[in-house]
Every structure is written in structure tokens, then in C-alpha cells.
Amino acid sequence: MLSNSVLQRLASWCPWLLSQLRDEPKLKQPVKVLVTGAAGQIGYAIVAMIARGLMLGPDQPVVLHVLDIPRMADALNGVRMELVDAALPLLRGVVATSDEAEAFQGVNFAVLIGGWPRKDGMERKDLIAKNVAIYKSQASALQQQAAPNCKVLVVANPANTNALMLKEFAPAVPAKNITCLTRLDHNRALGQIAERLGVHVADVRNVVVWGNHSSTQFPDASHATARTEHGEKPVTELVADEKWLREEFVSTVQQRGAAVIKARKQSSSLSAASAACDHMRDWILGTPKGTWVSMGVYSDGSYGVPEGIFYSFPVTCEKGEWSIVQGLHVDDFARSKMDLSANELDEERSMAYEFVNT
The missing domain is CATH 3.90.110.10 (Lactate dehydrogenase/glycoside hydrolase, family 4, C-terminal)
Structure with a gap:
């Protein structure tokens, strides 16, 4: 182990060498991660996990894009404030919005949690109809705004069929880049x-x-x-x-x-x-x-x-x-x-x- 005096002298000569001797991790370039439905319970739980490196690794800085519907704007801003307050070292910024085009802009990874929830008395066909409209809109934003080779995980139910609709409405996105959560x-x-x-x-x-x-x-x-x-x-x-x-x-x-x-x-x-x-x-x-x-x-x-x-x-x-x-x-x-x-x-x-x- 080098003494503090030696480390200080090395720092004056070569800061990069000092970082190597201290075993400081080399961080990658930040990537953009989108979470839809971010003001909901799953979204609220996952954003800090992502910003702590539990999704992409402890050496991967992230810019979080968080999306929710307009009536959830206040709650979404609360999520943004808490992310700032958590002082997460890997977090390089938060974009909180209700605009899909802004939310999907340049994102490298997308976790689609937002969807129409099944309510009492709702038939499966009605649930699918509601979510087709949602995923048609999001597919357009994904295809037009996301980074090339963006990888997508669909969480919102019915997850398998929502993923299919995303593929249907975003034909330029390779099917291999769309998955759903099991x-x-x-x-x-x-x-x-x-x-x-x-x-x-x-x-x-x-x-x-x-x-x-x-x-x-x-x-x-x-x-x-x-x-x-x-x-x-x-x-x-x-x-x-x-x-x-x-x-x-x-x-x-x-x-x-x-x-x-x-x-x-x-x-x-x-x-x-x-x-x-x-x-x-x-x-x-x-x-x-x-x-x-x-x-x-x-x-x-x-x-x-x-x-x-x-x-x-x-x-x-x-x-x-x-x-x-x-x-x-x-x-x-x-x-x-x-x-x-x-x-x-x-x-x-x-x-x-x-x-x-x-």
C-alpha cells in the first residue's frame, strides 16, 4: 500500500495513474433508459434500482427518461425530485415528461410498464383493445425517436400481446429487440x-x-x-x-x-x-x-x-x-x-x- 504522501506526489504528476492505483472503477459513457408508467408502483420501485446499477451494471451511468400520463404529472415530478434527492452516483440526469416523443428521444433501453389496467368487470377483449391503442402510439415514438438498436422490455399486461402490437406498429424495429417479461x-x-x-x-x-x-x-x-x-x-x-x-x-x-x-x-x-x-x-x-x-x-x-x-x-x-x-x-x-x-x-x-x- 502506497503512503498518502507518495499518492499525493503521484497525483501531481499523473492523475490518471493515481486513479488506477486507487482501483477507481472506469465508468462507461452514459446511456438513456426509458421507464413508462414511472409514477406507478412498479415504476417507482425500478427507477432507483436502475440508477444504482442493478440493471446495467455498477460501471454504467444512466440518464433516466420517465414517462406517465398527464394526470400523473405531479406524481411523476415527485419521482424526479426523489431521484435527485437520492444523490445516486450513476445518475446523470432525469427527463420527466408526459410527451411520448420526448420520452423516447435517443433512448438505448426502454422498460414499458405503462398500460391500461384490467378493472372489475372488464372482458379480456376490452383490455386488449385499450392496450392496442396505447402500444400503437408508443410504437410510433419508439420507431421514430429511439436510438438505433434500442432494446425494449414490455412489462404491462397482457405483456406478450402488447409486445406483439409494439412489433406490429414499429416494423422497422427488429423483432429480436422486443421482449416481454416472464x-x-x-x-x-x-x-x-x-x-x-x-x-x-x-x-x-x-x-x-x-x-x-x-x-x-x-x-x-x-x-x-x-x-x-x-x-x-x-x-x-x-x-x-x-x-x-x-x-x-x-x-x-x-x-x-x-x-x-x-x-x-x-x-x-x-x-x-x-x-x-x-x-x-x-x-x-x-x-x-x-x-x-x-x-x-x-x-x-x-x-x-x-x-x-x-x-x-x-x-x-x-x-x-x-x-x-x-x-x-x-x-x-x-x-x-x-x-x-x-x-x-x-x-x-x-x-x-x-x-x-x-
């Missing part, structure tokens, strides 16, 4: 297995969530493994209870969002924000070797899933690109569950296209 379901599945086995959640990997971010999704533990004191073993072997894996585990993950609402009288916010950070971090920075995650991506026909829908697959990521994991065995039970979710997405697509030209 990482929350993936994380829920990891959590349930970890609790069942009494291990840390970090010791469980390679569950799969197939399909729609809805109650038809299929959480699949048949390819998962867990590390124990005896080494890494298949979850199916460690649980040794096929009934639990096919019934209680699946239904618990499928209904977890409803259970959270019942418990806290509000929808999942903290876990959704955390999952969105996980999704983007792995997409941009890469998945750990030997590990896959679940992402809603545009189907290429893998595993017999129809093309032309956004469907949750197991994926690995490297250098900012995702790839669907190939060659996993799908038994008859899994096939039936996967097809059920694909059929629901096909129905949603048909409903959505009724409103494309309106």
Missing part, C-alpha cells in the same frame, strides 16, 4: 423450489416458464438442478414428488400474482421491478455459463410453438443477443401445457388484430 414467473418458480428443498435460491437454476404471462403459463422444473451439500442434482430427483411438481408447484407459480394481491391488496411491485432488472441485465450483460433464463420472445417455431406470437422460452444471452435453448426434452404432459398457453396467445393475437386498423 422473468417474474421464472423467479417465482426458483423461489418455490428453493423453499421446498431448503436451499438458497441462488443454488437453483434452469427452470423454464413456457408460454404466456398469464394463468396458462407452464412453470417447468423437469430440467432444473439444485446445488446441495452432496453436489448439483436434478430437482426432480431431490423433490422426488411428481404430484407436487406437476400440480402444486405449477398452480402456485401460476397464481402467485393473485396471491400477492390478496395479501397486500395491491399487485406485485417490488418483485416485478426486480425481475425486470434481472431480465435486462442478463440480456445486455449475458447469462452465466450453463444457465438459462425465461424470456418472452418472438417465436421462430422452436418446440412446435406457432410463429408470430411472443412466447416464453428458455434462453441464453451473450453480447446483447438472446438465443432460444434448443434440444430440451418435452414430454406429453409438458406438451399439453405448452399448447394450452400457445392457444391462448393465438386467441389474444386474433382479438388484437381486430383493433390494428382502428
Whole structure:
């Protein structure tokens, strides 16, 4: 360790060398990150996570663009004020606006949380119609204003079909750059297995969530493994209870969002924000070797899933690109569950296209 006097002399000769000796991190050039629906609960939870480096890494400064509807302008300004007050070292600026063109201007990453929420008595078709209009408008801003190769995560429900509409209305944006959030379901599945086995959640990997971010999704533990004191073993072997894996585990993950609402009288916010950070971090920075995650991506026909829908697959990521994991065995039970979710997405697509030209 060099003494303070030596460091001071070095600083007078070469400030850059001093920074290297102190192991100060080299920061990248700032990037622009958009969060829509930023005055809502998930948006409020995620903005500080992003500005603390939980999404893009501790060496990546960010300029946050936060968007919400005009009637939420005061709350949105409150979010902006709190971001300033938090004195976050990676935060290089905040653009708070209700104007979509301004919000999307030059953004490198977009997390689309804003959407029309489902209300009591609302039919699914009505919900889809409301969100088609929202994502038609946002798609136009994305295509015209965002930076080239902007990567987009759709969180707002119905997430898979909202992502499809974004793609439909922004044809110049590559389909591979648009994804939707099923990482929350993936994380829920990891959590349930970890609790069942009494291990840390970090010791469980390679569950799969197939399909729609809805109650038809299929959480699949048949390819998962867990590390124990005896080494890494298949979850199916460690649980040794096929009934639990096919019934209680699946239904618990499928209904977890409803259970959270019942418990806290509000929808999942903290876990959704955390999952969105996980999704983007792995997409941009890469998945750990030997590990896959679940992402809603545009189907290429893998595993017999129809093309032309956004469907949750197991994926690995490297250098900012995702790839669907190939060659996993799908038994008859899994096939039936996967097809059920694909059929629901096909129905949603048909409903959505009724409103494309309106």
C-alpha cells in the first residue's frame, strides 16, 4: 500500500495513474433508459434500482427518461425530485415528461410498464383493445425517436400481446429487440423450489416458464438442478414428488400474482421491478455459463410453438443477443401445457388484430 504522501506526489504528476492505483472503477459513457408508467408502483420501485446499477451494471451511468400520463404529472415530478434527492452516483440526469416523443428521444433501453389496467368487470377483449391503442402510439415514438438498436422490455399486461402490437406498429424495429417479461414467473418458480428443498435460491437454476404471462403459463422444473451439500442434482430427483411438481408447484407459480394481491391488496411491485432488472441485465450483460433464463420472445417455431406470437422460452444471452435453448426434452404432459398457453396467445393475437386498423 502506497503512503498518502507518495499518492499525493503521484497525483501531481499523473492523475490518471493515481486513479488506477486507487482501483477507481472506469465508468462507461452514459446511456438513456426509458421507464413508462414511472409514477406507478412498479415504476417507482425500478427507477432507483436502475440508477444504482442493478440493471446495467455498477460501471454504467444512466440518464433516466420517465414517462406517465398527464394526470400523473405531479406524481411523476415527485419521482424526479426523489431521484435527485437520492444523490445516486450513476445518475446523470432525469427527463420527466408526459410527451411520448420526448420520452423516447435517443433512448438505448426502454422498460414499458405503462398500460391500461384490467378493472372489475372488464372482458379480456376490452383490455386488449385499450392496450392496442396505447402500444400503437408508443410504437410510433419508439420507431421514430429511439436510438438505433434500442432494446425494449414490455412489462404491462397482457405483456406478450402488447409486445406483439409494439412489433406490429414499429416494423422497422427488429423483432429480436422486443421482449416481454416472464422473468417474474421464472423467479417465482426458483423461489418455490428453493423453499421446498431448503436451499438458497441462488443454488437453483434452469427452470423454464413456457408460454404466456398469464394463468396458462407452464412453470417447468423437469430440467432444473439444485446445488446441495452432496453436489448439483436434478430437482426432480431431490423433490422426488411428481404430484407436487406437476400440480402444486405449477398452480402456485401460476397464481402467485393473485396471491400477492390478496395479501397486500395491491399487485406485485417490488418483485416485478426486480425481475425486470434481472431480465435486462442478463440480456445486455449475458447469462452465466450453463444457465438459462425465461424470456418472452418472438417465436421462430422452436418446440412446435406457432410463429408470430411472443412466447416464453428458455434462453441464453451473450453480447446483447438472446438465443432460444434448443434440444430440451418435452414430454406429453409438458406438451399439453405448452399448447394450452400457445392457444391462448393465438386467441389474444386474433382479438388484437381486430383493433390494428382502428
